[in-house]
Structure formats: structure tokens, C-alpha cells
Amino acid sequence: MKTEFEHHQSAHCESGVTSNLLWKASGGKITEPLAFGIGAGLFFAYIPLIKINNGPAIAFRTLPGFIFNRTCKSLNIPVVSKKFNSKEKAELYLNERLESGSPVGCQVGVYYLPYFPKEYRFHFNGHNLVVFGKEDDNYLISDPIMENVATMDSYQLERVRFAKGALAPKGHLYYPAKEVTITDEMIRQAIKSGIKKNIYNMLNIPGSFAGISGIKNTGLKIKKWRDKLGLKQAGSYLAQMVRMQEEIGTGGGGFRYIYAAFLQEADVYLPGNNLAEISVIFTKAGDMWRNAAVHAAGIFKGRLSSQEDFNIMGDYLLEIAAVEKSAFETLKQIKWQ
Amino acid sequence: MKKDEVPQDLSALGKITNEVCYATDSSGKYVKALSRGWDVKINALDIAWGDIEKRVAAAKEQVLNNNASPLLYFMEYRLMDISILADYTGFWKWQIKGHLKPEVFNKLSDRKLEKYAEAFNITVEDLKSMTVHEDGV
Numbered sequence: 001m002k003t004e005f006e007h008h009q010s011a012h013c014e015s016g017v018t019s020n021l022l023w024k025a026s027g028g029k030i031t032e033p034l035a036f037g038i039g040a041g042l043f044f045a046y047i048p049l050i051k052i053n054n055g056p057a058i059a060f061r062t063l064p065g066f067i068f069n070r071t072c073k074s075l076n077i078p079v080v081s082k083k084f085n086s087k088e089k090a091e092l093y094l095n096e097r098l099e100s101g102s103p104v105g106c107q108v109g110v111y112y113l114p115y116f117p118k119e120y121r122f123h124f125n126g127h128n129l130v131v132f133g134k135e136d137d138n139y140l141i142s143d144p145i146m147e148n149v150a151t152m153d154s155y156q157l158e159r160v161r162f163a164k165g166a167l168a169p170k171g172h173l174y175y176p177a178k179e180v181t182i183t184d185e186m187i188r189q190a191i192k193s194g195i196k197k198n199i200y201n202m203l204n205i206p207g208s209f210a211g212i213s214g215i216k217n218t219g220l221k222i223k224k225w226r227d228k229l230g231l232k233q234a235g236s237y238l239a240q241m242v243r244m245q246e247e248i249g250t251g252g253g254g255f256r257y258i259y260a261a262f263l264q265e266a267d268v269y270l271p272g273n274n275l276a277e278i279s280v281i282f283t284k285a286g287d288m289w290r291n292a293a294v295h296a297a298g299i300f301k302g303r304l305s306s307q308e309d310f311n312i313m314g315d316y317l318l319e320i321a322a323v324e325k326s327a328f329e330t331l332k333q334i335k336w337q
Numbered sequence: 338m339k340k341d342e343v344p345q346d347l348s349a350l351g352k353i354t355n356e357v358c359y360a361t362d363s364s365g366k367y368v369k370a371l372s373r374g375w376d377v378k379i380n381a382l383d384i385a386w387g388d389i390e391k392r393v394a395a396a397k398e399q400v401l402n403n404n405a406s407p408l409l410y411f412m413e414y415r416l417m418d419i420s421i422l423a424d425y426t427g428f429w430k431w432q433i434k435g436h437l438k439p440e441v442f443n444k445l446s447d448r449k450l451e452k453y454a455e456a457f458n459i460t461v462e463d464l465k466s467m468t469v470h471e472d473g474v
Contacts, residue, residue: 011357011369033359033367053385053416111416112458119349119382123421147354147371164424165417239384246378248356252338257359261367283361287338290377297377300384 002133005103007142007149008032011251011258013128014067015041016144017105020130021068021175025077026182032144037262038074038190039067040197042255045210046218050166053122055240058218060254062201064126064167068105068174070197074190078177083170087158090171094131097175103132103142107172109163115143115150120248125167131157145248184269191266195331202328212325219317226310235300238313242293242300253286256324260286272337274330281327285320292316340370348374349382389416400467406442407467408433411457414469425456 006023010016015036022030036042043062050057072079084090097104109125110116133140138151152160161171202211209217225234245254251261263279295313298304340360350356351373360370396413399405412422423430428449435441436449447461454461463469 009357009369011359053388115353117349117353119386123416145354145356165421168424236384236388239381242377242381243385246375246381248350252343252358252360252372257338257367261359264367279367280365283338290338293377293381297380301380 001098002135002140003098003101003103005130005132005142007130007132008144009147010144012036012041012061012249012255013144014064014126015039015258017128017130018068018071020142020144021103021105022071022075022077022182025176025180026187029182029184029187030071030075031265033258033261033265034187034191035067035071036255036258037198037266038187038194039069039071040194040201041067042198042259043201043210044212044214044218044254046214046221047209052124053240055237058241058244060245060250064107064128065172068128070194071190072176074193075180075182075186077180077182079174080177081172081174083172085170087162087171090161090173091154091158094173095134097173098131098134102175103130105130105174106157106161107169107174108160109165109169110160111163112156112159114152114156115141115146123163123165125163125165125169188269191269192336195266195334199328199332202324203332212321212328215317215321215324219314219321221314222317223311223314226307231302231305234310235302238296239300242296245289246293252290254289256282256286256289270336273334278327278330281323281330285323285327288316288320288323292320340368343370343372344375345373346376346379348379350374389413397467400439403439406437406439407464408437408442408453410467411453411459411464415457417456422453422456426452428452 008020010032015032018035019030019032041061043059045059047057069079094104106129108127108129110127111121111123130142131139132142137153139157141150141152143150161169163169205211225237246252251258260279260282263275267275295316299309338360340362343358343360355371355373358370358372359367362368393413396410400407400410419430419433422433436445450461450464454464
């Protein structure tokens with residue numbers, strides 16, 4: 001069986017799944033950047049308590065699961081979202097949905113994902129894909145980051161749906177509860193609410209680990225890494241930051257380019273609010289993150305090693321924090337037209 | 338980032354799929370652009386795998402010197418820590434700590450070894466003999 005579904009390759013898994021699942025309802029209007037922005041996807045968080053590959057977790061996006069839920073909520077689309085204790089029930093439920101003709105979003109772990117190259121398999125459980133059909137024992141898989149659709153047999157799919165560790169998916173699946181026609185007016189309201197939520201997340205989240213203050217504090221920490229961790233480990237930490245920032249799923253520049261693309265598209269729906277101009281500031285921020293990544297590579301490859309090089313590295317983040325702060329403050333001052 | 342500046346350095350992923358980047362065209366409009374990879378990311382990933390390989394090699398030595406059971410080797414090989422392994426097998430963390438000792442591991446029942454083998458996606462035989470088949474993920 002096969003449901004009615006079009007695979008469109010995306011940069012980021014969750015905004016891609018969201019866009020693909022809403023494709024029919026929106027007539028293709030909910031593009032990936034719109035889903036990312038409406039879902040208030042842009043973020044920064046430095047979480048030393050969560051260790052990934054023995055280094056601190058550094059996130060450039062909001063928590064997995066938030067984008068789909070927020071986007072649907074902002075568009076007044078009811079969502080069905082389920083987790084399972086039983087693997088059998090999880091498979092049964094999925095099969096029933098497919099039989100009734102509805103493609104289903106699934107949260108999975110990437111470690112045992114068969115079509116991923118080995119180099120990219122870590123115990124990261126926040127990946128998302130769409131199951132849109134089943135032929136014999138093979139499920140038809142639309143993984144947004146892949147150019148082409150893939151298949152997994154029932155054991156392979158069960159394994160990634162029940163991957164273990166942090167953010168274990170527990171068979172988590174989700175889909176829009178009913179067909180809703182998405183109007184331009186709904187999109188306009190959703191854009192405004194997404195921007196508002198993102199302003200809060202970046203400017204006003206309490207504490208010094210997240211948002212703009214998180215970027216600033218990470219910059220200050222980096223300057224101390226050379227003495228505190230030694231060159232080798234400091235290099236590994238920076239390599240980890242670069243991976244979180246640029247690896248598959250980010251669209252480049254720590255998701256800043258996707259957000260810039262979102263503001264450009266949003267400008268068409270809400271002209272007269274300078275969104276296209278503000279978009280340019282996010283492009284600049286993305287470029288700065290990439291320049292910082294090039295400098296970081298100089299350090300983790302051993303070409304740069306002085307304290308001065310770490311100071312420059314930290315300053316990159318301080319400058320980025322200033323640019324993103326001004327961008328979000330400009331967004332905050334908008335009197336919507 | 339401008340569209341014609343999107344890097345095209347072939348990565349391990351690039352051999353399987355191009356990835357989508359967002360970049361601006363000559364008029365400044367954002368478009369989807371495909372990338373085969375970027376040296377900076379490739380190097381960052383190499384660093385991560387270099388760290389992993391060192392840990393795997395150190396674990397192997399521990400096992401060969403009879404300071405640890407093959408569990409330690411496969412934990413490092415599969416990038417797992419005790420808490421992920423506990424989640425996959427259903428054992429308590431303190432039990433796994435015990436099983437990491439060679440003398441305890443050598444007395445484990447087949448049923449328990451089977452649980453570990455399944456978590457690592459290998460056979461019990463390979464688990465005991467610390468054998469790796471490269472394509473065995």
C-alpha cells in the first residue's frame with residue numbers, strides 16, 4: 001500500500017517532515033523555511049550536562065518535536081502524537097494509519113539507520129522521517145535530508161523507532177489529525193506568532209546557557225578552554241560545535257540561513273514590515289558562524305594553537321551574539337502592518 | 338552564503354546523497370542549493386572519529402590485558418555508554434559494571450550474552466571472541 005505523498009528533499013529533518021506532511025493541505029505553501037520559522041526553530045543552547053561523544057551538547061535549534069507541534073498549533077491543525085511501550089502495538093498502529101491512507105511522521109534514532117553512511121551514525125535520537133507506504137515487509141521511507149526515498153524492513157524500522165538513550169523515541173509517531181485547508185490569512189497569523197516565540201527564546205529565556213546570552217557565555221568559555229582542557233580536548237570540543245552547527249540538517253550557518261530564507265518568504269505574506277531587510281542580518285550571522293567554523297578548523301587541525309587564536313575564536317561568538325541580538329530586537333520592535 | 342560559494346568537497350555523505358543548503362542567488366533571493374560536503378565539516382567529523390578510534394583501541398588493550406571484558410570493547414565500538422547499554426539490554430547499570438569484569442563476564446549465561454549481542458548487533462560468538470565484521474552495522 002502507498003499513501004498519497006510527495007517527497008521533497010530538505011535541509012533539516014523536522015522542518016522537512018513538517019513541510020512534507022502539510023504539503024497537500026497547504027498546496028505546497030508551507031515550505032521548509034516557513035515551517036522552520038513558524039515553528040520558532042532557531043535557537044542556541046550550550047548544555048554541558050548532556051554529553052555527546054564525551055563533549056558538551058551545543059544546539060543551534062529548538063528541541064526535537066517542537067517544530068511540528070508549534071507549526072500545527074499556530075495553523076490551528078489538530079495533531080495526533082503517540083508513544084508506545086509495546087513494539088507490536090507501535091507497528092500495528094503505524095500499519096493502520098498507512099492503510100487508511102495517511103502518511104506518518106516518525107521520530108527515530110540514527111545509529112542503526114541502514115541507509116546512513118557509517119561516519120554519520122551516532123546515538124542521536126532526534127531524527128525525523130515520514131513513512132508513506134509498505135510493500136511486503138518493506139516500509140517506504142521519506143527521509144527529508146536524502147535526495148531519494150528509501151526503504152526499511154520491519155525489523156530495521158522497529159530498531160530505529162525504539163532506539164535507546166537520550167531522547168529515546170519510544171515509537172513516537174505524529175500526523176495532522178484531519179485535513180485542514182490552510183489559508184494565507186492562517187499563514188500570516190502563524191508567521192507572526194512564530195517570530196514572537198523565537199524572539200522570546202533568543203532574547204528572554206532566563207539563565208545564561210541559552211539564547212543570545214548563551215552564545216555570549218560560550219564565547220567567553222571558549223577563551224578559557226585552552227588552559228582548562230588542553231589543546232587536544234579543546235580541539236575536540238570545537239570540532240563538536242562545528243558539527244552541530246554545520247552538519248546535515250542545518251542548511252548551513254547553524255540554521256541561520258534557513259531563518260533568513262524564512263523571513264524573506266514571510267515578507268511576501270506580510271509586506272511593509274521590513275522582514276526582507278532583517279533577513280539580511282541573519283544571512284550575515286550565518287556567514288559569521290561559517291567564518292568562525294573555518295577558524296575553529298584551524299585550531300582542531302592543529303594549525304592554530306596560541307591563546308590568541310582561542311581569544312579570536314571566542315570573539316567570533318561575542319560578535320555573532322551582538323549581531324543576532326540586534327536582529328531580534330529589530331524584530332521585536334515591529335508594529336505589524 | 339551565495340549560491341556559487343556553496344562548498345562542493347566530497348564527503349562520506351556526499352557519496353550517498355547531496356545535502357540541501359540555503360543560499361542566495363544573484364538577486365539576493367534565497368534558493369535551495371545542493372552541496373556535496375565541506376572540508377571544514379569533514380575535518381570536524383574526522384576529529385570525532387579519531388577520538389572514537391583511540392577509545393576503541395584503548396578498550397581493546399584493556400580486554401587483551403584481561404583488565405576488562407569484551408563488553409568494554411563493543412561499548413566503545415558502538416559508541417555506547419553504560420546508560421545507553423542499560424536501556425538497550427534492560428540490565429541495571431550496576432549489573433553492567435559487574436559484567437565489565439572478565440571473571441564475571443566469563444560466567445554469564447547464554448541468555449544474558451544474547452541480550453548484549455542483540456544490543457551490539459553481533460553474534461554471541463563474536464562478542465566472546467571480540468571479532469568485528471566491518472559491514473556489520
